[in-house]
Amino acid sequence: MSEQVTSQKETLGFQSEVKQLLNLMIHSLYSNKEIFLRELISNASDAADKLRFKALSDSELYQNDADLRVRLSFDEEAGTLTISDNGIGMNRSEIIEHLGTIAKSGTAEFFEKLSQDETKDSQLIGQFGVGFYSAFIVANEVTVISRSAFSSENDAVQWHSLGEGEYTIENVSKKERGTDIILHLKEEEKEFLNDYRLREVVGKYSDHIGIPVYIWTTEKDEDGKPKESKWEQINKAQALWTRSKSDISKEEYNEFYKHISHDFSEPLTWSHNKVEGKQDYTSLLYVPSKAPWDLYNRDQKHGLKLYVQRVFIMDDAEQFMPSYLRFMKGLIDSNDLPLNVSREILQDNKVTQSLRNACTKRTLQMLEKLSNNDNDKYQAFWNEFGQVLKEGLAEDFSNKEKIANLLRFSTTNNESNQQNVSLKNYLERMSEDQDTIYYLTADSYSTAINSPHLEQFKSKGIEVILMYDRIDEWMMSYLTEFEGKKLQSISKSDLDLSKFESDEDKEKKEQTEKEFSSVVERIKTYLSDRVKDVKTTFKLNNTPAIVVTDENEMGTQMAKLLAAAGQNAPEVKYIFEINPEHTLIKQMADEADEETFNHWVEYLIGQAMLSEKGMMEDTSKFVSATQALLGKLA
Known part of the structure; x- marks a missing residue:
């Protein structure tokens, strides 16, 4: 040798x-x-x-x-x-x-x-x-x-x-x-x-x-x-994708996947298609069962192997698969591209765009079929790749509805944090008088399921979708409705649950609002420009006060996401909402001493900020106010 x-x-x-x-x-x-x-x-x-x-x-x-x-x-x-x-x-x-x-x-x-x-x-x-x-x-x-x-x-x-x-x-x-x-x-x-x-x-x-x-x-x-x-x-010695599908066994498909992906696990599913007509090409696409270790590195090479007329041209041809489907493995063999094609030529080639659209459509069809026919396998897919799929709502407007159908969430109807509820599942369980899909974003499942924002929804038996992945609030800026139903954040000021109330309840609340108007004004005067507004709320049961954001303002989770990415997020101005039926609010309302009243405000807004953001703007004021109130009680 x-x-x-x-x-x-x-x-x-x-x-x-x-x-x-x-x-x-x-x-x-x-x-x-x-x-x-x-x-x-x-x-x-x-x-x-x-x-x-x-x-x-x-x-x-x-x-x-x-x-x-x-x-x-x-x-x-x-x-x-x-x-x-x-x-x-x-x-x-x-x-x-x-x-x-x-x-x-x-x-x-x-x-x-x-x-x-x-x-x-x-x-x-x-x-x-x-x-x-x-x-x-x-x-x-x-x-x-x-x-x-x-x-x-x-x-x-x-x-x-x-x-x-x-x-x-x-x-x-x-x-x-x-x-x-x-x-x-x-x-x-x-x-x-x-x-x-x-x-x-x-x-x-x-x-x-x-x-x-x-x-x-x-x-x-x-x-x-x-x-x-x-x-x-x-x-x-015959390339597998050039053979007839009927001649290829499941074991051969699995081994070919391992050959091209260097993955030791078997794929969840695959799709092998030969297309003839306006364009001639063969595609063999695989959905892996395990996420790669660098899944969240969007700059990492990804894409399909490209062959032209059965001649290998390049690895990781990202032009044929959008970034949100970067986990897909497989190849495409085209008869319509030149043998000397380069990445630069691929970028602006009409054939490339057509093949990209076809591979994207085929992948979404594979996932839809998997979700309809094998719930366990689809759940395994979602657990591995769900967060990446969510990116598609912003990246791929033409397939927005298909992607939304593939999303899975945890909800207040779950007994665990498993994300296994589709938006269609949610719609099927909605009551006749409900015309809105309600959701809540939070840092974690524990924070979400224990949020005071849920109190009225739980008491009224209204299901709420719980979102606690970092990407969720950003994603929801692109998903505002589904099958004609509006998606509504329950931590926004425009939340309206009056449709679920009787006329008697509405009249009672109007009366209570009038009675507490002077209390609201006292709080506004003290807090001044620290908050955007002060209001009474009737969506709470056991919590004295919360903070919410204006419907057009950036939410808490989005601000945290930007901060974590090292970007300067605009300051979020909260609306402070008090529960006039809570014992502590009633006690505060009856307080004639202005200094003690202000201590109550500091204590309540500090508690509300801690619940919403996980932190307070000024812990020293909260501690001083709490000590003063405890000292008075003692």
Whole structure:
């Protein structure tokens, strides 16, 4: 295969993250150790795809060797297994970059998410993409010999490591382009030095890749003596998406998903479609079952693999899937795009926009079907990806109604914080005299379910949607109605529950408002411009006072969201509402001493601010007022 040369030999240390990944991976993935072969063959397939793409503009790269392939061979006596390809290969700097470091952004964040629970960590490690390093699950020594398609015979490179703290790299000669990976198997892993075992693993994991996988096999005569040795193809070597759906098993779809996503979990569902007519393309889209560790990094690469006329063009082609569906995996193979298409050309291409619309529509249909037919699977999807899907209400106006149908919430009818109620579920449970969908945003489920804003709704048996994800209040600025019903925040000043009251109740409240008008004026005079207004309210039962925001003013949760993002949020001016039927308000109203009256105001507004914001504007005033009131009672 190669002849070693002694020049330019270096010993280099692994990046610290590589050491950590190797250690975690070997232990976390050992129970599924055979995936090392899937990963290495998948890398070889990618190398072939990249060469095929480069050859579009430089046909000489094939160098009379256009039959791209992967070859497996083993030596029982030496205890080695070799995986060879004739793909694009690597030069010295590329080997150091790809095999000595982890170049992904967010690597530190990835390691922070590891829990030391091997089952959970194996899922995360799979999402991170172990690729080449999986070799060390079965090998205690790995040698890589690679020659770039752009390099000469004497410019090949050999990389060698025991998978501990360092590796060596040196120049060698290699006649053919491509990469040979030589695994020196651990004693207990010699099962992979077996023709039948290798065929079994390739058949299970790599039958679907688009290039042939060969194994060096020796025929024997009737007496069991070697007769003839040759390379034998052991996979179908037909790209899975080009085959008829009726010929593809569930297991093959699942394994292909793992091949393109490097995820170890099976997908929740998929959609395989071939479209002919105005446009000719094939799409194969998967909904993962687990969120990637970098899901909330909107700048992280995402998107589908792009093929044109079955030639691989690029990974992570984000032009075919909107950002709020960045969790989707899969590919699109178009006959209508040029083979030399670039990301820049894709950006403004009409075919691209049409394919993006089609993939978005197909994805939303998949999710709708899942939500209608398998509630458990859809709930699993929502728990993983629900917050990201919410972004679509702002990003994708044309599909706003479809996205709204897919949302799930917790409500006051739930006995837990599980978000499993759709807006349609809510409408079905509404009483005939209710024409509004009521909701409340808060920091957490606990804060929401215990909010004083809910008191009248609970007493009247009116269901309220509870929203406590950070994105919710921002989302609700784009979702103002659903199926003709207005969505109303119950922490806004324009809340009107009079439709649920009798004429007698309304008359009684009007009378009470008149009686407390002087109290309201005294509070206004004291608070001055600290609040936007002071009013009486009848939506409380056990709480003396609350603060609300004007219907056109930014809400508390939005202000917190902006502050958390480091943006300057405008000051929120609250409306202070008092409950005239509460004992403390009545006691305050009867207080003739102005200083004591003001202490009551400070105590009540401090309490209301604490309930609404989780903090007070001036804790010293609240403490002083509370101490003065307690001192008077004592």
